[in-house]
Amino acid sequence: MREHSSARGDDGLVPIYFVAPREMRPAEGQRIAAWLDAMHVKFPWFNPRATDIVVEDEQRYRDFAADIHRRNRTEILELQPWAEEGPKVLKQIDAAARSAALKVQSRDWTEDERPLSERLDSIDRYISHCLAPADLAPGNLNRSQSTFVGRHAQLGQLHTIIRKGGAQVGGRGSGGRGMIAASHGLGGLGKSALARQYAHAYAEYFAAGGTWELRCAGETKIGQVLLQLLDNPDGVKTVEREVDLSLELHEAQRANSSLAAKAVVAHLRELTMRRCDIVRERLARHSERHSGDSNFATLDQPRLLLILDNVDQPELLSKSQVKLLSAEDWLEIIVTSRLHPGKFGEDARTFHSVEVDGLPESDALQLLRELQPEQRFPEGEENEQAALEIVRLLGGYTLAIELVGAYMKTKPRTFPPTRMLEQLRTDGVALKVDAYAADPDVKNKIEDEDYRGRTIGSLVASSMA
Amino acid sequence: MDTAPHHVFFSYSREDNKHPVDDEGHGWVTALYHDLKERHRRYSGRELNIFFDQESLELGKDWRRALGAGIRESNLFLAFLSPNYLTGDNCIWEWE
Numbered sequence: 061m062r063e064h065s066s067a068r069g070d071d072g073l074v075p076i077y078f079v080a081p082r083e084m085r086p087a088e089g090q091r092i093a094a095w096l097d098a099m100h101v102k103f104p105w106f107n108p109r110a111t112d113i114v115v116e117d118e119q120r121y122r123d124f125a126a127d128i129h130r131r132n133r134t135e136i137l138e139l140q141p142w143a144e145e146g147p148k149v150l151k152q153i154d155a156a157a158r159s160a161a162l163k164v165q166s167r168d169w170t171e172d173e174r175p176l177s178e179r180l181d182s183i184d185r186y187i188s189h190c191l192a193p194a195d196l197a198p199g200n201l202n203r204s205q206s207t208f209v210g211r212h213a214q215l216g217q218l219h220t221i222i223r224k225g226g227a228q229v230g231g232r233g234s235g236g237r238g239m240i241a242a243s244h245g246l247g248g249l250g251k252s253a254l255a256r257q258y259a260h261a262y263a264e265y266f267a268a269g270g271t272w273e274l275r276c277a278g279e280t281k282i283g284q285v286l287l288q289l290l291d292n293p294d295g296v297k298t299v300e301r302e303v304d305l306s307l308e309l310h311e312a313q314r315a316n317s318s319l320a321a322k323a324v325v326a327h328l329r330e331l332t333m334r335r336c337d338i339v340r341e342r343l344a345r346h347s348e349r350h351s352g353d354s355n356f357a358t359l360d361q362p363r364l365l366l367i368l369d370n371v372d373q374p375e376l377l378s379k380s381q382v383k384l385l386s387a388e389d390w391l392e393i394i395v396t397s398r399l400h401p402g403k404f405g406e407d408a409r410t411f412h413s414v415e416v417d418g419l420p421e422s423d424a425l426q427l428l429r430e431l432q433p434e435q436r437f438p439e440g441e442e443n444e445q446a447a448l449e450i451v452r453l454l455g456g457y458t459l460a461i462e463l464v465g466a467y468m469k470t471k472p473r474t475f476p477p478t479r480m481l482e483q484l485r486t487d488g489v490a491l492k493v494d495a496y497a498a499d500p501d502v503k504n505k506i507e508d509e510d511y512r513g514r515t516i517g518s519l520v521a522s523s524m525a
Numbered sequence: 526m527d528t529a530p531h532h533v534f535f536s537y538s539r540e541d542n543k544h545p546v547d548d549e550g551h552g553w554v555t556a557l558y559h560d561l562k563e564r565h566r567r568y569s570g571r572e573l574n575i576f577f578d579q580e581s582l583e584l585g586k587d588w589r590r591a592l593g594a595g596i597r598e599s600n601l602f603l604a605f606l607s608p609n610y611l612t613g614d615n616c617i618w619e620w621e
Contacts, residue, residue, distance in 0.1 A: 077602065146601065149600075150533070150565060153600050154565075154571065219568070220568075265570070
Protein backbone atom coordinates (compact mmCIF):
# COMPACT_ATOMS: atom_id res chain seq x y z
CA MET A 61 0.00 0.00 0.00
CA ARG A 62 2.89 2.31 0.64
CA GLU A 63 4.07 1.56 -2.89
CA HIS A 64 0.60 2.33 -4.17
CA SER A 65 0.47 5.70 -2.48
CA SER A 66 3.89 6.78 -3.65
CA ALA A 67 3.15 5.66 -7.20
CA ARG A 68 0.02 7.84 -7.19
CA GLY A 69 2.06 10.81 -6.08
CA ASP A 70 0.21 11.12 -2.79
CA ASP A 71 2.28 12.22 0.10
CA GLY A 72 -0.29 12.65 2.79
CA LEU A 73 -3.10 10.61 4.24
CA VAL A 74 -4.00 7.81 1.83
CA PRO A 75 -7.69 6.85 1.74
CA ILE A 76 -8.34 3.13 1.42
CA TYR A 77 -11.96 2.38 0.67
CA PHE A 78 -13.64 -0.72 1.97
CA VAL A 79 -16.86 -2.66 1.75
CA ALA A 80 -17.95 -5.58 3.93
CA PRO A 81 -19.86 -8.64 2.73
CA ARG A 82 -23.62 -8.34 2.99
CA GLU A 83 -23.94 -11.74 4.61
CA MET A 84 -21.54 -12.97 7.22
CA ARG A 85 -21.45 -16.51 8.31
CA PRO A 86 -22.75 -17.18 11.80
CA ALA A 87 -20.48 -16.76 14.43
CA GLU A 88 -17.99 -17.05 17.09
CA GLY A 89 -17.74 -13.34 17.26
CA GLN A 90 -16.75 -12.86 20.82
CA ARG A 91 -13.05 -12.53 20.50
CA ILE A 92 -13.24 -9.94 17.75
CA ALA A 93 -16.07 -7.95 19.31
CA ALA A 94 -13.59 -5.88 21.25
CA TRP A 95 -11.70 -4.98 18.10
CA LEU A 96 -14.90 -4.07 16.29
CA ASP A 97 -15.87 -1.86 19.21
CA ALA A 98 -12.50 -0.18 19.07
CA MET A 99 -12.92 0.34 15.33
CA HIS A 100 -16.33 1.81 15.95
CA VAL A 101 -14.88 4.33 18.37
CA LYS A 102 -12.18 5.32 15.90
CA PHE A 103 -14.50 5.18 12.86
CA PRO A 104 -18.11 5.86 13.86
CA TRP A 105 -19.28 4.71 10.46
CA PHE A 106 -17.89 1.21 11.05
CA ASN A 107 -20.82 -1.15 11.64
CA PRO A 108 -20.27 -2.87 14.98
CA ARG A 109 -23.30 -5.07 14.45
CA ALA A 110 -21.31 -7.25 12.09
CA THR A 111 -19.84 -9.20 14.97
CA ASP A 112 -20.84 -12.57 13.58
CA ILE A 113 -17.48 -13.09 11.94
CA VAL A 114 -15.53 -16.32 12.05
CA VAL A 115 -11.81 -15.91 12.26
CA GLU A 116 -9.88 -19.14 12.08
CA ASP A 117 -6.44 -17.80 12.72
CA GLU A 118 -6.70 -15.45 15.63
CA GLN A 119 -3.07 -14.40 15.68
CA ARG A 120 -3.05 -13.43 12.03
CA TYR A 121 -6.22 -11.49 12.57
CA ARG A 122 -4.74 -9.70 15.57
CA ASP A 123 -1.68 -8.82 13.53
CA PHE A 124 -3.85 -7.38 10.79
CA ALA A 125 -5.92 -5.32 13.21
CA ALA A 126 -2.77 -4.04 14.90
CA ASP A 127 -1.37 -3.14 11.50
CA ILE A 128 -4.39 -1.01 10.65
CA HIS A 129 -4.13 0.81 13.97
CA ARG A 130 -0.41 1.38 13.53
CA ARG A 131 -0.82 2.79 10.04
CA ASN A 132 -3.63 5.05 11.10
CA ARG A 133 -1.62 6.32 14.04
CA THR A 134 1.23 7.25 11.74
CA GLU A 135 -1.24 8.83 9.36
CA ILE A 136 -0.28 6.77 6.35
CA LEU A 137 -3.78 5.67 5.51
CA GLU A 138 -7.38 6.28 6.39
CA LEU A 139 -10.09 3.65 6.01
CA GLN A 140 -13.20 5.09 4.45
CA PRO A 141 -16.50 3.38 3.67
CA TRP A 142 -17.00 2.95 -0.05
CA ALA A 143 -20.75 3.44 0.07
CA GLU A 144 -20.44 7.07 1.17
CA GLU A 145 -17.23 8.32 -0.35
CA GLY A 146 -16.20 6.00 -3.19
CA PRO A 147 -18.75 7.02 -5.83
CA LYS A 148 -18.08 10.72 -5.12
CA VAL A 149 -14.38 10.20 -5.71
CA LEU A 150 -15.06 8.31 -8.95
CA LYS A 151 -17.03 11.30 -10.22
CA GLN A 152 -14.11 13.57 -9.39
CA ILE A 153 -11.72 11.24 -11.20
CA ASP A 154 -14.00 11.34 -14.24
CA ALA A 155 -14.07 15.16 -14.11
CA ALA A 156 -10.28 15.31 -13.74
CA ALA A 157 -9.81 13.06 -16.78
CA ARG A 158 -12.12 15.25 -18.84
CA SER A 159 -10.31 18.44 -17.79
CA ALA A 160 -6.94 16.85 -18.55
CA ALA A 161 -8.17 15.89 -22.02
CA LEU A 162 -9.09 19.53 -22.69
CA LYS A 163 -5.55 20.60 -21.84
CA VAL A 164 -4.16 18.08 -24.34
CA GLN A 165 -6.36 19.56 -27.04
CA SER A 166 -5.20 23.09 -26.43
CA ARG A 167 -1.53 22.17 -26.88
CA ASP A 168 0.48 24.18 -29.37
CA TRP A 169 1.91 21.52 -31.71
CA THR A 170 4.47 23.85 -33.23
CA GLU A 171 6.18 24.28 -29.86
CA ASP A 172 5.99 20.62 -28.97
CA GLU A 173 9.50 19.29 -28.31
CA ARG A 174 8.58 15.64 -27.73
CA PRO A 175 9.84 12.86 -30.04
CA LEU A 176 8.07 12.67 -33.38
CA SER A 177 6.34 9.35 -32.59
CA GLU A 178 4.79 10.80 -29.41
CA ARG A 179 3.69 13.93 -31.23
CA LEU A 180 2.04 11.86 -33.96
CA ASP A 181 0.22 9.79 -31.33
CA SER A 182 -1.03 12.97 -29.69
CA ILE A 183 -2.15 14.45 -32.99
CA ASP A 184 -3.95 11.19 -33.81
CA ARG A 185 -5.77 11.31 -30.48
CA TYR A 186 -6.62 14.94 -31.14
CA ILE A 187 -8.11 14.12 -34.56
CA SER A 188 -10.11 11.28 -33.00
CA HIS A 189 -11.45 13.68 -30.46
CA CYS A 190 -12.46 16.13 -33.16
CA LEU A 191 -14.63 13.42 -34.65
CA ALA A 192 -16.20 12.52 -31.33
CA PRO A 193 -19.55 13.83 -30.07
CA ALA A 194 -17.89 16.40 -27.82
CA ASP A 195 -16.39 18.42 -30.63
CA LEU A 196 -19.53 18.39 -32.71
CA ALA A 197 -21.40 20.44 -30.13
CA PRO A 198 -22.08 23.92 -31.51
CA GLY A 199 -22.13 26.95 -29.28
CA ASN A 200 -20.83 30.42 -28.53
CA LEU A 201 -18.27 29.57 -25.84
CA ASN A 202 -14.57 30.24 -26.26
CA ARG A 203 -12.86 27.09 -27.45
CA SER A 204 -10.78 26.39 -24.40
CA GLN A 205 -9.83 27.55 -20.95
CA SER A 206 -6.20 26.64 -20.91
CA THR A 207 -5.61 27.69 -17.32
CA PHE A 208 -8.60 26.09 -15.63
CA VAL A 209 -7.42 24.05 -12.65
CA GLY A 210 -9.15 21.75 -10.17
CA ARG A 211 -12.83 22.09 -9.15
CA HIS A 212 -13.34 18.39 -9.90
CA ALA A 213 -15.84 17.91 -7.09
CA GLN A 214 -18.00 20.79 -8.35
CA LEU A 215 -17.80 19.52 -11.94
CA GLY A 216 -19.02 16.12 -10.71
CA GLN A 217 -21.84 17.76 -8.75
CA LEU A 218 -22.93 19.74 -11.79
CA HIS A 219 -23.02 16.63 -13.94
CA THR A 220 -25.04 14.77 -11.33
CA ILE A 221 -27.56 17.63 -11.36
CA ILE A 222 -27.70 17.80 -15.14
CA ARG A 223 -27.90 14.04 -15.65
CA LYS A 224 -30.64 13.46 -13.13
CA GLY A 225 -32.72 16.38 -14.31
CA GLY A 226 -34.58 18.83 -12.15
CA ALA A 227 -37.58 18.42 -9.94
CA GLN A 228 -41.08 18.26 -11.29
CA VAL A 229 -42.04 21.48 -13.02
CA GLY A 230 -45.67 22.00 -13.89
CA GLY A 231 -46.33 18.30 -13.51
CA ARG A 232 -43.55 17.31 -15.90
CA GLY A 233 -39.96 16.30 -15.33
CA SER A 234 -37.56 19.03 -16.45
CA GLY A 235 -33.99 19.05 -17.63
CA GLY A 236 -31.22 19.54 -15.10
CA ARG A 237 -30.95 22.96 -13.51
CA GLY A 238 -27.88 23.98 -11.59
CA MET A 239 -26.89 27.23 -9.94
CA ILE A 240 -23.23 28.07 -9.33
CA ALA A 241 -23.00 30.46 -6.42
CA ALA A 242 -20.04 31.99 -4.60
CA SER A 243 -20.03 30.91 -0.99
CA HIS A 244 -19.22 34.46 0.17
CA GLY A 245 -20.86 36.45 -2.60
CA LEU A 246 -17.54 37.49 -4.13
CA GLY A 247 -16.89 37.85 -7.82
CA GLY A 248 -13.74 36.47 -9.40
CA LEU A 249 -13.81 33.07 -7.72
CA GLY A 250 -14.38 31.33 -11.04
CA LYS A 251 -18.13 30.70 -11.25
CA SER A 252 -18.39 31.50 -14.95
CA ALA A 253 -15.18 29.60 -15.67
CA LEU A 254 -16.61 26.56 -13.87
CA ALA A 255 -19.78 26.69 -15.95
CA ARG A 256 -17.75 26.93 -19.16
CA GLN A 257 -15.41 24.15 -18.07
CA TYR A 258 -18.42 21.93 -17.45
CA ALA A 259 -19.74 22.76 -20.92
CA HIS A 260 -16.39 21.88 -22.52
CA ALA A 261 -15.59 18.81 -20.45
CA TYR A 262 -19.02 17.20 -20.86
CA ALA A 263 -19.69 18.56 -24.35
CA GLU A 264 -20.54 15.09 -25.70
CA TYR A 265 -23.85 15.34 -23.85
CA PHE A 266 -24.69 18.45 -25.82
CA ALA A 267 -23.48 17.32 -29.23
CA ALA A 268 -26.99 17.82 -30.64
CA GLY A 269 -28.13 21.14 -29.15
CA GLY A 270 -24.81 22.67 -28.18
CA THR A 271 -23.68 24.90 -25.34
CA TRP A 272 -24.73 28.54 -25.26
CA GLU A 273 -23.76 31.28 -22.84
CA LEU A 274 -26.01 34.29 -22.28
CA ARG A 275 -25.05 37.39 -20.29
CA CYS A 276 -27.66 38.19 -17.71
CA ALA A 277 -26.31 41.11 -15.65
CA GLY A 278 -29.11 43.60 -15.15
CA GLU A 279 -31.65 41.45 -17.00
CA THR A 280 -35.10 40.69 -15.58
CA LYS A 281 -36.78 39.07 -18.61
CA ILE A 282 -35.86 35.66 -20.02
CA GLY A 283 -37.12 36.76 -23.41
CA GLN A 284 -34.63 39.61 -23.61
CA VAL A 285 -31.81 37.29 -22.59
CA LEU A 286 -32.68 34.68 -25.21
CA LEU A 287 -32.81 37.32 -27.92
CA GLN A 288 -29.03 37.63 -27.58
CA LEU A 289 -28.82 34.44 -29.63
CA LEU A 290 -30.65 36.06 -32.53
CA ASP A 291 -29.58 39.68 -32.28
CA ASN A 292 -25.89 39.14 -31.91
CA PRO A 293 -25.00 36.70 -34.69
CA ASP A 294 -21.44 38.00 -34.89
CA GLY A 295 -20.90 36.86 -31.34
CA VAL A 296 -22.05 33.33 -32.02
CA LYS A 297 -19.17 31.07 -32.97
CA THR A 298 -20.46 27.79 -34.25
CA VAL A 299 -18.38 24.75 -35.02
CA GLU A 300 -20.49 23.73 -37.98
CA ARG A 301 -21.97 25.84 -40.68
CA GLU A 302 -25.21 23.89 -40.76
CA VAL A 303 -26.14 25.30 -37.35
CA ASP A 304 -28.58 28.03 -38.28
CA LEU A 305 -29.73 30.28 -35.49
CA SER A 306 -31.53 32.73 -37.71
CA LEU A 307 -35.13 33.20 -36.72
CA GLU A 308 -37.43 35.95 -37.92
CA LEU A 309 -39.70 37.15 -35.17
CA HIS A 310 -43.00 38.90 -35.81
CA GLU A 311 -43.51 42.43 -34.63
CA ALA A 312 -45.74 41.21 -31.82
CA GLN A 313 -43.10 38.71 -30.67
CA ARG A 314 -40.43 41.39 -30.61
CA ALA A 315 -42.67 43.64 -28.54
CA ASN A 316 -43.57 41.00 -25.99
CA SER A 317 -40.68 39.28 -24.22
CA SER A 318 -42.79 36.29 -23.21
CA LEU A 319 -43.79 35.64 -26.81
CA ALA A 320 -40.17 36.11 -27.87
CA ALA A 321 -39.00 33.61 -25.25
CA LYS A 322 -41.49 31.01 -26.40
CA ALA A 323 -40.49 31.45 -30.02
CA VAL A 324 -36.75 31.18 -29.31
CA VAL A 325 -37.16 28.13 -27.04
CA ALA A 326 -39.26 26.38 -29.70
CA HIS A 327 -36.56 27.23 -32.25
CA LEU A 328 -33.81 25.80 -30.03
CA ARG A 329 -35.83 22.65 -29.45
CA GLU A 330 -36.27 22.12 -33.17
CA LEU A 331 -32.55 22.73 -33.71
CA THR A 332 -31.62 20.17 -31.04
CA MET A 333 -33.87 17.42 -32.38
CA ARG A 334 -32.92 18.01 -36.00
CA ARG A 335 -29.19 17.95 -35.33
CA CYS A 336 -29.30 14.66 -33.47
CA ASP A 337 -29.55 12.70 -36.72
CA ILE A 338 -26.91 14.88 -38.36
CA VAL A 339 -24.44 14.18 -35.56
CA ARG A 340 -25.13 10.43 -35.62
CA GLU A 341 -24.53 10.37 -39.36
CA ARG A 342 -21.22 12.22 -39.04
CA LEU A 343 -20.04 9.93 -36.30
CA ALA A 344 -20.97 6.83 -38.28
CA ARG A 345 -18.94 8.14 -41.21
CA HIS A 346 -15.79 8.16 -39.07
CA SER A 347 -16.49 5.21 -36.80
CA GLU A 348 -12.96 3.82 -37.17
CA ARG A 349 -11.43 6.90 -35.57
CA HIS A 350 -13.29 6.94 -32.31
CA SER A 351 -11.52 6.16 -29.11
CA GLY A 352 -12.89 3.58 -26.70
CA ASP A 353 -13.98 6.39 -24.42
CA SER A 354 -16.55 7.69 -26.84
CA ASN A 355 -20.02 6.40 -26.21
CA PHE A 356 -22.76 7.61 -28.46
CA ALA A 357 -25.41 6.63 -25.93
CA THR A 358 -25.16 10.29 -24.87
CA LEU A 359 -27.11 11.07 -28.05
CA ASP A 360 -30.04 8.92 -26.96
CA GLN A 361 -31.31 11.98 -25.21
CA PRO A 362 -30.63 15.10 -27.28
CA ARG A 363 -29.66 17.99 -25.03
CA LEU A 364 -28.89 21.69 -25.19
CA LEU A 365 -27.11 23.59 -22.42
CA LEU A 366 -27.88 27.21 -21.62
CA ILE A 367 -25.53 29.05 -19.28
CA LEU A 368 -27.29 32.06 -17.77
CA ASP A 369 -24.20 33.94 -16.68
CA ASN A 370 -24.04 36.46 -13.84
CA VAL A 371 -27.71 36.61 -12.91
CA ASP A 372 -27.97 39.52 -10.50
CA GLN A 373 -31.72 40.24 -10.59
CA PRO A 374 -33.86 37.72 -8.67
CA GLU A 375 -36.78 38.61 -10.96
CA LEU A 376 -35.06 36.77 -13.82
CA LEU A 377 -35.70 33.47 -12.01
CA SER A 378 -39.20 34.34 -10.79
CA LYS A 379 -41.96 31.85 -11.43
CA SER A 380 -43.35 33.73 -14.43
CA GLN A 381 -39.91 33.84 -16.10
CA VAL A 382 -38.74 30.33 -15.25
CA LYS A 383 -41.86 28.79 -16.73
CA LEU A 384 -40.88 30.29 -20.09
CA LEU A 385 -37.95 27.91 -20.16
CA SER A 386 -39.19 24.60 -21.45
CA ALA A 387 -39.94 22.05 -18.74
CA GLU A 388 -38.67 19.28 -20.98
CA ASP A 389 -35.61 17.15 -20.53
CA TRP A 390 -33.79 18.39 -23.68
CA LEU A 391 -33.06 21.78 -22.07
CA GLU A 392 -30.39 21.89 -19.37
CA ILE A 393 -29.61 25.14 -17.59
CA ILE A 394 -26.74 26.39 -15.44
CA VAL A 395 -27.06 29.74 -13.70
CA THR A 396 -24.08 31.61 -12.28
CA SER A 397 -24.70 34.29 -9.70
CA ARG A 398 -23.00 36.24 -6.97
CA LEU A 399 -26.30 36.27 -5.11
CA HIS A 400 -26.97 33.68 -2.45
CA PRO A 401 -29.37 30.99 -3.75
CA GLY A 402 -31.78 31.99 -0.97
CA LYS A 403 -32.20 35.43 -2.59
CA PHE A 404 -34.14 33.85 -5.43
CA GLY A 405 -36.89 32.55 -3.21
CA GLU A 406 -39.02 29.52 -3.83
CA ASP A 407 -39.58 30.25 -7.49
CA ALA A 408 -36.06 29.06 -8.25
CA ARG A 409 -36.26 25.93 -6.12
CA THR A 410 -35.74 23.72 -9.16
CA PHE A 411 -32.17 25.03 -9.40
CA HIS A 412 -29.79 22.91 -7.34
CA SER A 413 -26.89 24.98 -6.07
CA VAL A 414 -23.18 24.23 -6.28
CA GLU A 415 -21.02 26.47 -4.10
CA VAL A 416 -17.68 27.85 -5.23
CA ASP A 417 -15.08 28.90 -2.69
CA GLY A 418 -11.42 29.83 -2.96
CA LEU A 419 -9.17 27.29 -4.70
CA PRO A 420 -7.53 24.75 -2.40
CA GLU A 421 -3.85 25.54 -1.85
CA SER A 422 -2.51 22.79 -4.12
CA ASP A 423 -4.81 23.78 -6.99
CA ALA A 424 -4.02 27.48 -6.51
CA LEU A 425 -0.29 26.69 -6.71
CA GLN A 426 -0.83 24.63 -9.85
CA LEU A 427 -2.80 27.49 -11.43
CA LEU A 428 0.01 29.95 -10.71
CA ARG A 429 2.53 27.45 -12.11
CA GLU A 430 0.56 26.95 -15.33
CA LEU A 431 0.55 30.69 -15.91
CA GLN A 432 4.36 30.81 -15.98
CA PRO A 433 6.55 30.48 -19.08
CA GLU A 434 6.81 26.75 -19.90
CA GLN A 435 4.45 26.19 -17.00
CA ARG A 436 7.14 26.17 -14.35
CA PHE A 437 8.65 28.51 -11.81
CA PRO A 438 12.26 29.68 -12.14
CA GLU A 439 14.65 27.19 -10.57
CA GLY A 440 15.34 27.28 -6.88
CA GLU A 441 13.66 26.13 -3.72
CA GLU A 442 13.20 29.77 -2.69
CA ASN A 443 10.98 30.39 -5.73
CA GLU A 444 8.82 27.32 -5.00
CA GLN A 445 8.40 28.47 -1.43
CA ALA A 446 7.65 32.05 -2.48
CA ALA A 447 5.02 30.81 -4.95
CA LEU A 448 3.37 28.89 -2.13
CA GLU A 449 3.39 32.01 0.04
CA ILE A 450 1.83 34.02 -2.80
CA VAL A 451 -1.16 31.69 -3.18
CA ARG A 452 -1.60 31.68 0.60
CA LEU A 453 -1.53 35.48 0.58
CA LEU A 454 -4.16 35.57 -2.15
CA GLY A 455 -6.37 33.13 -0.26
CA GLY A 456 -7.12 30.90 -3.25
CA TYR A 457 -8.90 33.82 -4.91
CA THR A 458 -8.85 32.72 -8.55
CA LEU A 459 -8.93 36.06 -10.30
CA ALA A 460 -6.20 37.51 -8.08
CA ILE A 461 -3.96 34.49 -8.78
CA GLU A 462 -4.56 34.84 -12.52
CA LEU A 463 -3.72 38.53 -12.43
CA VAL A 464 -0.54 37.98 -10.46
CA GLY A 465 0.39 35.02 -12.67
CA ALA A 466 -0.16 37.01 -15.86
CA TYR A 467 2.00 39.82 -14.52
CA MET A 468 4.81 37.44 -13.61
CA LYS A 469 4.55 35.85 -17.04
CA THR A 470 5.18 39.16 -18.78
CA LYS A 471 8.29 39.78 -16.69
CA PRO A 472 9.74 36.38 -15.78
CA ARG A 473 13.30 37.69 -15.41
CA THR A 474 12.53 40.65 -13.21
CA PHE A 475 9.54 39.22 -11.39
CA PRO A 476 10.27 35.68 -10.16
CA PRO A 477 8.03 34.48 -7.30
CA THR A 478 10.42 35.81 -4.66
CA ARG A 479 10.21 39.35 -6.07
CA MET A 480 6.46 39.11 -6.60
CA LEU A 481 5.95 38.02 -3.02
CA GLU A 482 8.00 40.93 -1.79
CA GLN A 483 6.02 43.34 -3.97
CA LEU A 484 2.67 42.00 -2.81
CA ARG A 485 3.69 42.27 0.80
CA THR A 486 4.86 45.86 0.48
CA ASP A 487 2.80 47.81 -2.06
CA GLY A 488 0.50 45.47 -4.01
CA VAL A 489 -1.97 48.33 -4.41
CA ALA A 490 0.37 50.05 -6.85
CA LEU A 491 -0.12 47.39 -9.52
CA LYS A 492 -2.78 48.31 -12.04
CA VAL A 493 -4.92 45.58 -13.56
CA ASP A 494 -4.72 47.02 -17.05
CA ALA A 495 -0.95 46.94 -16.97
CA TYR A 496 -0.74 43.17 -16.95
CA ALA A 497 -4.00 41.94 -18.41
CA ALA A 498 -2.46 41.13 -21.78
CA ASP A 499 -3.26 37.45 -21.43
CA PRO A 500 -6.53 36.91 -23.40
CA ASP A 501 -7.99 34.54 -20.80
CA VAL A 502 -7.40 37.03 -18.02
CA LYS A 503 -8.64 39.93 -20.13
CA ASN A 504 -11.88 38.10 -20.92
CA LYS A 505 -12.39 37.31 -17.28
CA ILE A 506 -11.86 40.88 -16.23
CA GLU A 507 -14.44 42.01 -18.78
CA ASP A 508 -16.82 39.25 -17.75
CA GLU A 509 -16.59 40.10 -14.12
CA ASP A 510 -16.76 43.83 -14.71
CA TYR A 511 -13.52 44.37 -12.89
CA ARG A 512 -11.84 46.59 -15.45
CA GLY A 513 -10.14 49.52 -13.84
CA ARG A 514 -9.86 48.00 -10.39
CA THR A 515 -6.53 47.41 -8.78
CA ILE A 516 -5.10 44.18 -7.61
CA GLY A 517 -4.70 45.74 -4.23
CA SER A 518 -8.44 45.88 -3.80
CA LEU A 519 -8.75 42.30 -5.04
CA VAL A 520 -6.19 41.09 -2.56
CA ALA A 521 -7.82 43.11 0.18
CA SER A 522 -11.18 41.53 -0.64
CA SER A 523 -9.78 38.05 -0.54
CA MET A 524 -8.15 38.63 2.81
CA ALA A 525 -11.13 40.36 4.39
CA MET B 526 -4.34 -8.21 -19.68
CA ASP B 527 -5.91 -4.79 -19.95
CA THR B 528 -3.01 -2.33 -19.98
CA ALA B 529 -5.00 0.91 -19.53
CA PRO B 530 -4.68 2.64 -16.16
CA HIS B 531 -7.37 1.49 -13.79
CA HIS B 532 -9.74 3.63 -11.81
CA VAL B 533 -10.34 1.07 -9.08
CA PHE B 534 -8.46 -2.00 -7.86
CA PHE B 535 -10.65 -4.75 -6.36
CA SER B 536 -8.90 -6.55 -3.52
CA TYR B 537 -11.02 -9.45 -2.29
CA SER B 538 -11.06 -13.06 -1.22
CA ARG B 539 -12.33 -15.53 -3.79
CA GLU B 540 -14.00 -17.43 -0.95
CA ASP B 541 -16.35 -14.47 -0.56
CA ASN B 542 -17.28 -14.54 -4.22
CA LYS B 543 -18.41 -18.15 -4.45
CA HIS B 544 -22.01 -17.91 -3.38
CA PRO B 545 -24.38 -16.58 -6.06
CA VAL B 546 -26.31 -13.45 -5.15
CA ASP B 547 -28.11 -12.71 -8.42
CA ASP B 548 -30.02 -14.52 -11.15
CA GLU B 549 -26.90 -14.86 -13.27
CA GLY B 550 -25.06 -16.80 -10.60
CA HIS B 551 -22.53 -14.08 -9.84
CA GLY B 552 -20.85 -13.93 -6.46
CA TRP B 553 -21.34 -10.65 -4.68
CA VAL B 554 -17.99 -9.18 -5.65
CA THR B 555 -18.69 -9.92 -9.32
CA ALA B 556 -22.21 -8.54 -8.93
CA LEU B 557 -20.81 -5.33 -7.44
CA TYR B 558 -18.26 -5.16 -10.29
CA HIS B 559 -21.01 -5.24 -12.93
CA ASP B 560 -23.28 -2.91 -10.98
CA LEU B 561 -20.53 -0.32 -10.50
CA LYS B 562 -19.58 -0.38 -14.19
CA GLU B 563 -23.18 -0.01 -15.29
CA ARG B 564 -23.86 2.85 -12.90
CA HIS B 565 -20.72 4.68 -14.05
CA ARG B 566 -21.64 4.13 -17.70
CA ARG B 567 -25.02 5.72 -17.05
CA TYR B 568 -23.42 8.61 -15.18
CA SER B 569 -20.49 9.37 -17.43
CA GLY B 570 -21.13 7.66 -20.75
CA ARG B 571 -17.64 6.22 -20.37
CA GLU B 572 -16.15 2.95 -19.20
CA LEU B 573 -15.08 2.57 -15.60
CA ASN B 574 -11.85 0.62 -15.71
CA ILE B 575 -11.74 -1.77 -12.75
CA PHE B 576 -8.86 -4.12 -12.03
CA PHE B 577 -10.74 -7.29 -11.20
CA ASP B 578 -8.60 -10.41 -11.35
CA GLN B 579 -11.27 -12.51 -13.05
CA GLU B 580 -11.36 -10.03 -15.92
CA SER B 581 -7.92 -8.45 -15.83
CA LEU B 582 -5.50 -11.38 -15.45
CA GLU B 583 -4.52 -13.69 -18.27
CA LEU B 584 -3.67 -17.35 -17.78
CA GLY B 585 0.05 -18.08 -17.85
CA LYS B 586 1.08 -14.57 -16.89
CA ASP B 587 3.00 -13.72 -13.76
CA TRP B 588 -0.11 -12.91 -11.76
CA ARG B 589 1.71 -11.35 -8.84
CA ARG B 590 3.57 -8.94 -11.08
CA ALA B 591 0.32 -8.16 -12.92
CA LEU B 592 -1.44 -7.54 -9.63
CA GLY B 593 1.36 -5.27 -8.49
CA ALA B 594 1.12 -3.26 -11.70
CA GLY B 595 -2.66 -3.09 -11.34
CA ILE B 596 -2.38 -1.71 -7.81
CA ARG B 597 0.22 0.89 -8.79
CA GLU B 598 -1.78 2.11 -11.78
CA SER B 599 -5.13 2.33 -10.02
CA ASN B 600 -6.61 5.55 -8.68
CA LEU B 601 -8.46 3.83 -5.86
CA PHE B 602 -7.91 0.71 -3.78
CA LEU B 603 -11.12 -0.99 -2.67
CA ALA B 604 -10.74 -3.70 -0.04
CA PHE B 605 -13.54 -6.20 0.53
CA LEU B 606 -13.00 -6.69 4.26
CA SER B 607 -14.20 -10.04 5.56
CA PRO B 608 -12.90 -12.89 7.69
CA ASN B 609 -11.62 -14.63 4.59
CA TYR B 610 -9.92 -11.44 3.44
CA LEU B 611 -8.29 -10.85 6.78
CA THR B 612 -6.83 -14.34 6.86
CA GLY B 613 -5.89 -14.83 3.20
CA ASP B 614 -2.22 -14.64 2.21
CA ASN B 615 -2.87 -13.10 -1.18
CA CYS B 616 -5.24 -10.49 0.20
CA ILE B 617 -2.72 -9.44 2.81
CA TRP B 618 -0.06 -9.26 0.09
CA GLU B 619 -2.24 -6.90 -1.93
CA TRP B 620 -2.90 -4.84 1.17
CA GLU B 621 0.82 -4.57 1.84
